[in-house]
Amino acid sequence: MPGAHEPLVRVEGLVKHFPLRRGLWSRQAGVVKAVDDVSFDIRRGETLCLVGESGCGKSTTARLILRLLEPTAGKVFFEGKNIFELPAREMRSLRKEMQLIFQDPYASLNARMTVGEIIGEPLVVHKLAKGAALERRVKELLEAVGLASYHAKRYPHEFSGGQRQRIGIARALAVNPKLVVCDEPVSALDVSVQAQVLNLLKDLQDELQLTYLFIAHDLSVVKHMGDRIAVMYLGKIVEVADKASLYQNPQHPYTRALMSAIPIADPTVKRERILLEGDVPSAINPPRGCRFHTRCPIAQEICAIEEPPLRMVGEGHACACHLVPAAASASHPAGAGTKAGVEAAEG
Amino acid sequence: MAKRAGREQNSQTPLLSVRGLRTTFVTDDGIVPAVDGVSFTIDRGTTVGLVGESGCGKSVTSLSIMKLIPWPPGKVEAEEILFDGKDLSRMSEREMRRIRGNEIAMVFQEPMTSLNPVFKIGDQIMEAIILHQKVSKREARERAIELLRMVGIPSPDKRVDEYPHHLSGGMRQRVVIAIALSCNPKLLIADEPTTALDVTIQAQILDLLRRLQEELGMAILLITHDLGVVAEMCQRVIVMYAGKIVEEGPVVPLFQEPAHPYTRGLLASIPKMNEDRPRLTAIPGVVPHPARMPRGCRFHPRCQFAKPICEQLEPPRLPVGEGRFAACWMHTDFEPLEAVPGEVSSSAGRS
Numbered sequence: 113m114p115g116a117h118e119p120l121v122r123v124e125g126l127v128k129h130f131p132l133r134r135g136l137w138s139r140q141a142g143v144v145k146a147v148d149d150v151s152f153d154i155r156r157g158e159t160l161c162l163v164g165e166s167g168c169g170k171s172t173t174a175r176l177i178l179r180l181l182e183p184t185a186g187k188v189f190f191e192g193k194n195i196f197e198l199p200a201r202e203m204r205s206l207r208k209e210m211q212l213i214f215q216d217p218y219a220s221l222n223a224r225m226t227v228g229e230i231i232g233e234p235l236v237v238h239k240l241a242k243g244a245a246l247e248r249r250v251k252e253l254l255e256a257v258g259l260a261s262y263h264a265k266r267y268p269h270e271f272s273g274g275q276r277q278r279i280g281i282a283r284a285l286a287v288n289p290k291l292v293v294c295d296e297p298v299s300a301l302d303v304s305v306q307a308q309v310l311n312l313l314k315d316l317q318d319e320l321q322l323t324y325l326f327i328a329h330d331l332s333v334v335k336h337m338g339d340r341i342a343v344m345y346l347g348k349i350v351e352v353a354d355k356a357s358l359y360q361n362p363q364h365p366y367t368r369a370l371m372s373a374i375p376i377a378d379p380t381v382k383r384e385r386i387l388l389e390g391d392v393p394s395a396i397n398p399p400r401g402c403r404f405h406t407r408c409p410i411a412q413e414i415c416a417i418e419e420p421p422l423r424m425v426g427e428g429h430a431c432a433c434h435l436v437p438a439a440a441s442a443s444h445p446a447g448a449g450t451k452a453g454v455e456a457a458e459g
Numbered sequence: 460m461a462k463r464a465g466r467e468q469n470s471q472t473p474l475l476s477v478r479g480l481r482t483t484f485v486t487d488d489g490i491v492p493a494v495d496g497v498s499f500t501i502d503r504g505t506t507v508g509l510v511g512e513s514g515c516g517k518s519v520t521s522l523s524i525m526k527l528i529p530w531p532p533g534k535v536e537a538e539e540i541l542f543d544g545k546d547l548s549r550m551s552e553r554e555m556r557r558i559r560g561n562e563i564a565m566v567f568q569e570p571m572t573s574l575n576p577v578f579k580i581g582d583q584i585m586e587a588i589i590l591h592q593k594v595s596k597r598e599a600r601e602r603a604i605e606l607l608r609m610v611g612i613p614s615p616d617k618r619v620d621e622y623p624h625h626l627s628g629g630m631r632q633r634v635v636i637a638i639a640l641s642c643n644p645k646l647l648i649a650d651e652p653t654t655a656l657d658v659t660i661q662a663q664i665l666d667l668l669r670r671l672q673e674e675l676g677m678a679i680l681l682i683t684h685d686l687g688v689v690a691e692m693c694q695r696v697i698v699m700y701a702g703k704i705v706e707e708g709p710v711v712p713l714f715q716e717p718a719h720p721y722t723r724g725l726l727a728s729i730p731k732m733n734e735d736r737p738r739l740t741a742i743p744g745v746v747p748h749p750a751r752m753p754r755g756c757r758f759h760p761r762c763q764f765a766k767p768i769c770e771q772l773e774p775p776r777l778p779v780g781e782g783r784f785a786a787c788w789m790h791t792d793f794e795p796l797e798a799v800p801g802e803v804s805s806s807a808g809r810s
């Protein structure tokens with residue numbers, strides 16, 4: 113295995129700007145800065161969560177990592193290789209290693225294929241199995257995700273949302289990927305079924321040593337699933353840390369506001385709420401300086417002028433805010449939370 | 460805002476009292492009861508949460524009260540729907556139009572369902588005001604600006620002339636709330652008002668609803684699937700499952716000691732910010748299809764406490780503590796009020 117200490121994925125200075133056109137024939141009217149200089153690592157076997165409000169660039173980051181989109185700038189290393197420089201043939205074989213689970217279990221499955229065909233398709237495409245072996249593998253996958261082998265003959269419309277999400281998971285796992293990107297996999301599900309799917313994802317990770325990039329907008333789901341958490345705001349990562357230090361000691365004013373905004377299902381808990389004013393600004397002309405300064409309750413003059421860099425603010429904890437002092441021993445913020453932080457959390 | 464103290468005829472009787480509500484739809488699978496024998500009350504000035512998973516009948520319940528279920532395919536029956544002394548179930552469409560948007564207002568999940576994209580927001584608020592109140596156009600415009608200010612829209616005197624698509628989702632929902640409040644409703648029905656919004660915007664809207672309720676004294680029926688929102692906003696909670704109310708009571712004891720296995724299961728299945736568990740306790744199985752409701756207790760195929768009787772007989776609504784009720788055979792140690800399913804005692808629903 114190439115260097116067990118090397119992260120499975122390293123994202124460096126990733127940028128994606130979408131040209132914005134008004135109408136079909138007009139010239140470019142601006143750019144959407146969907147992802148703007150994002151760097152982080154995903155370690156083998158961990159769950160890295162990306163959390164943030166809608167439009168902050170989570171799905172775009174995911175699609176770049178899977179090379180479903182070409183970047184404006186930046187690199188993504190998968191096991192040490194920059195995927196954007198890989199020739200088509202090598203990229204095709206790499207696609208087996210990274211799979212995607214979608215948010216919408218209704219739109220993501222082909223209605224005209226049987227469940228068995230849907231799950232087996234990646235195996236056929238990559239020429240990994242056929243005939244009886246294919247059938248056996250599909251059965252195995254169905255059982256692994258808590259469905260029954262007779263379900264292979266049925267069509268997606270005969271299944272509930274949670275069952276369809278299981279089908280999507282089985283399909284993603286068919287080719288034995290190393291990395292599974294879960295883009296809001298439970299957002300469309302009812303809570304009782306959401307719990308079933310979250311438990312299943314955890315069990316499969318333990319059994320198959322999977323690495324997850326888990327995207328969500330719900331900080332309580334993220335807290336349950338993640339080892340490390342990266343908080344995004346308007347195309348930037350504003351804070352990265354291991355779970356324990358992020359939740360016990362959030363540093364960035366946005367993270368703090370986000371945490372305090374989550375309603376807690378306990379009527380006896382009374383909290384100080386940080387109410388943010390105004391709306392999330394548009395990614396088309398994001399605010400200068402710190403992108404959060406238009407809503408930040410503690411913004412200073414410098415915040416509107418200078419962009420705060422992501423820097424280490426504690427053991428395995430990085431934050432991009434002028435008012436959070438940098439830690440004395442500075443290591444690379446991309447690996448934040450991977451070192452002492454995780455050990456402390458596990459201990 | 461005008462004070463409404465004088466309008467309260469009798470603060471002892473509940474503002475809304477629904478008895479035996481049953482709404483059916485004609486579908487390809489036959490006649491489907493989406494809401495089946497639902498009874499509850501809402502006291503003046505209180506916030507009552509209606510929770511349950513997708514398809515359990517929350518929206519159909521509220522639309523039935525407002526008589527907004529289209530026939531065909533829907534049909535609403537009820538013993539009575541008493542609102543402020545008037546029985547809505549016996550009202551004509553003309554009489555209902557005077558109630559809707561006036562005494563009872565509604566806010567939906569998607570603000571654009573309530574806004575017309577081709578009219579300025581000010582005109583839409585003014586229209587709502589003029590429809591129900593005798594005021595001049597100028598007065599209505601002033602009142603529209605005042606309402607926009609009240610719901611926290613910055614520079615309302617300029618925003619009043621903007622179109623809905625110039626506003627963000629959160630701002631649009633504020634406009635919808637302004638329209639809903641334009642006639643001082645006694646009851647606001649809010650159907651998932653924050654589900655489509657980001658959490659920091661949801662926090663703003665919930666804060667707004669709480670503040671407005673304090674100022675205006677209206678009652679709120681808050682429909683949501685988010686138990687966190689219920690815990691934060693409501694005094695009483697109604698839990699629905701498969702078209703029926705399974706549990707009802709004041710918020711604190713209901714969350715601390717849920718009496719119905721479904722309520723218990725719901726609470727156990729959500730990840731919580733203030734605790735750490737390696738695994739969530741999922742409820743096995745799925746919500747039944749409305750055309751294939753299980754016999755007896757509708758929850759029995761998913762219930763870990765199910766007994767033989769649960770498969771045979773529907774559990775009655777049983778008292779399980781001060782102002783609390785649960786429809787579950789586990790609670791037969793308590794003296795049942797009525798052994799008839801769906802029947803309600805007159806004190807039911809008050810905290």
Ligand SMILES: Nc1ncnc2c1ncn2[C@@H]1O[C@H](COP(=O)(O)OP(=O)(O)OP(=O)(O)O)[C@@H](O)[C@H]1O
Nearest residue numbers: 484486493512513514515516517518519520532749
């Ligand atoms: N026009 C209709 N025709 C047939 N069935 C309907 C119709 N409207 C609603 N139903 C059914 O009635 C049941 C209750 O629906 P309702 O919209 O009240 O659910 P809900 O609790 O509001 O769910 P959600 O959380 O998804 O909004 C569902 O099974 C639904 O499919």
Ligand SMILES: Nc1ncnc2c1ncn2[C@@H]1O[C@H](COP(=O)(O)OP(=O)(O)O)[C@@H](O)[C@H]1O
Nearest residue numbers: 130144146165166167168169170171172173395
């Ligand atoms: N293909 C595209 N063309 C133009 N803009 C896009 C495209 N995809 C995403 N965006 C924009 O990029 C930003 C980030 O989007 P996305 O990554 O989907 O956010 P998230 O997943 O966090 O909700 C948004 O402003 C979105 O509108």
Ligand code: SF4
Nearest residue numbers: 402405408415433434
């Ligand atoms: S840099 Fe300034 S505006 Fe940005 S989060 Fe920190 S204090 Fe707030």
Ligand code: SF4
Nearest residue numbers: 756759762769787788
């Ligand atoms: S009546 Fe029986 S099946 Fe229904 S919730 Fe109670 S114990 Fe469970």
Ligand SMILES: [Mg+2]
Nearest residue numbers: 170171172295
């Ligand atoms: Mg997304």
Ligand SMILES: [Mg+2]
Nearest residue numbers: 517518519650
């Ligand atoms: Mg609904």
